[in-house]
Amino acid sequence: MELTGKTALVTGASGGIGAALARALATAGVDLVLTGRDTERLAALRLELGDRHIAVAADLATAAGRARVISSCEARPRGLDLLVNNAGIGSFGLFETLEEADIERVVLLNLTAPLLLTRGLLPLLAQAPEAAVINLGSAFDTLGYPGFSVYCASKFGLRGFSEALARELADSKIRILHLAPRATATAMNDNRVEALNRALGNAVDTPEAVARAMIRLLHGRRRRLALGRAEGFFGRLNALCPWILDSGISRQLPVIRRFARSRAEPL
Numbered sequence: 001m002e003l004t005g006k007t008a009l010v011t012g013a014s015g016g017i018g019a020a021l022a023r024a025l026a027t028a029g030v031d032l033v034l035t036g037r038d039t040e041r042l043a044a045l046r047l048e049l050g051d052r053h054i055a056v057a058a059d060l061a062t063a064a065g066r067a068r069v070i071s072s073c074e075a076r077p078r079g080l081d082l083l084v085n086n087a088g089i090g091s092f093g094l095f096e097t098l099e100e101a102d103i104e105r106v107v108l109l110n111l112t113a114p115l116l117l118t119r120g121l122l123p124l125l126a127q128a129p130e131a132a133v134i135n136l137g138s139a140f141d142t143l144g145y146p147g148f149s150v151y152c153a154s155k156f157g158l159r160g161f162s163e164a165l166a167r168e169l170a171d172s173k174i175r176i177l178h179l180a181p182r183a184t185a186t187a188m189n190d191n192r193v194e195a196l197n198r199a200l201g202n203a204v205d206t207p208e209a210v211a212r213a214m215i216r217l218l219h220g221r222r223r224r225l226a227l228g229r230a231e232g233f234f235g236r237l238n239a240l241c242p243w244i245l246d247s248g249i250s251r252q253l254p255v256i257r258r259f260a261r262s263r264a265e266p267l
């Protein structure tokens with residue numbers, strides 16, 4: 001996709017990966033609709049990127065918030081060419097300790113909201129000469145991992161949505177893309193997840209590395225891109241022979257349990 005002169009909606013633009021995606025798209029000549037709930041962060045990003053972009057504060061977990069974002073996109077003079085479903089929340093904890101409300105919140109924001117936003121914006125995207133939707137998955141959308149059961153459920157669901165909708169729209173002008181980062185240094189990961197990544201020796205990317213991968217995905221012909229050679233390999237191995245990974249992951253359980261039971265410190 002040629003990016004210059006296009007218009008994109010980036011959800012979660014007030015966050016670590018979202019802001020990096022927005023900067024990369026702006027540099028490529030894309031006009032942006034930046035959304036999130038944190039008005040100050042959004043205003044600062046818009047100031048940094050310039051006034052050809054707009055910021056729309058909205059809670060995507062609500063129908064009113066999604067409607068506000070959709071009508072702001074409909075009001076853009078050049079329509080919408082690209083939807084980046086990036087907003088999301090983490091969830092680390094042993095399943096039996098998670099609150100019912102937290103489980104609902106994770107599934108609502110990570111899975112239901114991008115589905116509904118995509119549905120609401122497809123008619124506008126269909127008017128563009130070529131359009132794309134990018135859903136932000138995760139290395140945990142192909143590998144079920146202890147301590148992340150609800151997050152995995154939401155991201156596996158989102159990957160299934162990306163795959164099915166891509167096939168449903170295969171003969172249309174709208175490409176459905178899926179970008180799966182591995183652990184990335186943002187506020188989504190609290191002190192316990194950071195400590196777990198250190199203890200297990202997990203590689204942690206910068207948000208800028210994720211943004212570069214998004215640009216590669218947009219310019220290329222692939223539909224799905226997973227960051228990290230090892231993470232990609234384990235994801236594929238898990239799809240073919242999950243039992244091979246069961247025992248290795250079980251050996252990590254004591255470490256995962258220790259961090260899951262430790263105290264989360266405010267970010």
Ligand SMILES: NC(=O)c1ccc[n+]([C@@H]2O[C@H](COP(=O)([O-])OP(=O)(O)OC[C@H]3O[C@@H](n4cnc5c(N)ncnc54)[C@H](OP(=O)(O)O)[C@@H]3O)[C@@H](O)[C@H]2O)c1
Pocket residue numbers: 011012013014015016017018035036037038039041058059060061085086087088089090109136137138139180181182183184185186187188189
């Ligand atoms: N960080 C990682 O290790 C990692 C790895 C793989 C995939 N990912 C995925 O990458 C995406 C971005 O995550 P991140 O690491 O950049 O996290 P982040 O820095 O915490 O940013 C999350 C973004 O989501 C927005 N958001 C949260 N709740 C919202 C709501 N109810 N309505 C609207 N926006 C909401 C936040 O905006 P406000 O705070 O302004 O509401 C923020 O802009 C997520 O989908 C995540 O699952 C992250």
